Amino acid sequence: MMKTANSIEQEINRIRLHIYEETKDMNPQQRAERVNRIGEEATKKYGFKRVARAD
Numbered sequence: 684m685m686k687t688a689n690s691i692e693q694e695i696n697r698i699r700l701h702i703y704e705e706t707k708d709m710n711p712q713q714r715a716e717r718v719n720r721i722g723e724e725a726t727k728k729y730g731f732k733r734v735a736r737a738d
Contacts, residue, residue, distance in 0.1 A: 686694075706714055726733050 706717065709717065722733060725731060
């Protein structure tokens with residue numbers, strides 16, 4: 684079944700709300716740790732190579 688633009692938008696909004704609820708009480712350091720953890724998991728799952736960001 685092909686998704687319509689409206690159903691895709693609704694799914695994106697559900698995902699955004701879920702992320703908001705998960706992170707709304709986090710401070711910036713906790714949010715950074717969360718993003719880094721997700722990145723590490725993706726690295727392991729898909730075999731990415733992560734490099735430090737150059738400032």
